[in-house]
Amino acid sequence: MSTFSKRDAKTYNKFRTIFQWITCHLCFGSFIRLMYDYSVEGRENIPEHGKFIVAANHISGRDPFLLPLALNLPIAFMAKEELFEKFFSRTLMDFCGAFAVRRDKVEVSTIKTALNIKNTNWMLGLFPQGTRDSSQKVEKITKGFASFAKATKTGILPVAIIGTDQKPKWPFSPKLTVKIGKVIPYSDNIDDMMRQWCNAISSMTGKEYVLE
Numbered sequence: 001m002s003t004f005s006k007r008d009a010k011t012y013n014k015f016r017t018i019f020q021w022i023t024c025h026l027c028f029g030s031f032i033r034l035m036y037d038y039s040v041e042g043r044e045n046i047p048e049h050g051k052f053i054v055a056a057n058h059i060s061g062r063d064p065f066l067l068p069l070a071l072n073l074p075i076a077f078m079a080k081e082e083l084f085e086k087f088f089s090r091t092l093m094d095f096c097g098a099f100a101v102r103r104d105k106v107e108v109s110t111i112k113t114a115l116n117i118k119n120t121n122w123m124l125g126l127f128p129q130g131t132r133d134s135s136q137k138v139e140k141i142t143k144g145f146a147s148f149a150k151a152t153k154t155g156i157l158p159v160a161i162i163g164t165d166q167k168p169k170w171p172f173s174p175k176l177t178v179k180i181g182k183v184i185p186y187s188d189n190i191d192d193m194m195r196q197w198c199n200a201i202s203s204m205t206g207k208e209y210v211l212e
Contacts, residue, residue, distance in 0.1 A: 004084045004099055004100040005081070005099055005101065005102075006110075007099045007113045007116060007117075009116045009119045011116075012074070012076060012097055012117065012122045015095075017097075017121075019095045019096060020074055020075075021068075023096055024065050024068040024069045025069055028062070029069045032062075032066065035168035035173070035174075036172065036174055036176035037172050037173070037174065037175045038176045039178075040070045040178045041178070041179045041180065042179055043180060045157070045180045045183065046157065046180060047183060050154075052123060052154050052156065052157045052183055053125070053126065053152070053154055053155070053157065054157050054159060055127070055128055055145050055156050055157065055159065055197055056127060056158075057128075057138070057159075057161055058127035058130075058133060058161075059133065059161060059164055059165040060134075060161075060164035062164045063127070063132075063161055063164055065096075066161065066164060066176075066178065067159065067178075070159075070178040070180075071123075071180070074097065074121065074122045074123070075123050075125035076099065076120075076122045077096075077097070077098045077099075078098070078099060078101045079099065079100060080101065081101065081102055083100070084100045097122060099113050111151055115151070115152055123157075124154075126144075126145050126148070128141045128145045128194070130142050132165075136208065138202045138207050138208065138210065139210035141198055143191070145197070146190040146193040146194045147190055149184075150186055150187070152186075156184040156196075157180065158184065158197050158200035158201055159178060159179070159180050159181070160178070160179040160181070160200075160201050160205045161178055162175075162176070162177045162179070163176035179204040182200075184196045184197060
């Protein structure tokens with residue numbers, strides 16, 4: 001599993017960039033545009049230059065494939081190590097640029113991979129909720145994403161996903177919206193960055209932010 005948890009900059013080469021684009025834009029994107037009433041709001045908030053961490057709420061297994069499509073950027077996602085156990089999912093995750101992480105703790109290899117990604121044209125992507133949560137509340141947020149922002153000295157781009165948990169029965173039936181907020185500058189205050197992200201997601205989704 002260490003092969004998929006520690007990635008150097010060379011991993012994020014032209015092959016994986018093209019593979020992720022084909023997977024997310026052509027294959028997955030065609031499905032999304034046909035089966036959902038799909039829209040993206042706030043693209044003007046995506047910085048034209050510099051690095052940032054893409055941090056989104058997580059409501060469906062489709063989310064990691066949706067974000068590269070919506071932001072039109074190559075994004076290297078942290079993925080739970082269980083997804084690398086079986087051949088098909090391992091190959092898909094690997095070729096799409098994802099890397100394995102443990103749920104119970106952040107390993108040194110994970111931090112090194114995040115730093116290596118900063119030296120590529122890819123963005124680091126993660127889901128602060130840690131697992132899928134389609135409830136009507138913003139809660140149970142882990143601080144790891146803010147720690148990565150501090151360690152890599154990169155801002156956080158909050159992205160709200162609304163509707164991927166709805167299963168389409170007819171073309172253009174459920175509404176699927178991706179809302180992109182303004183970048184949260186990195187700071188040494190991890191708790192403050194986390195609160196700013198939670199408030200941004202709460203505002204964009206309309207879900208209540210539950211203080212813990």
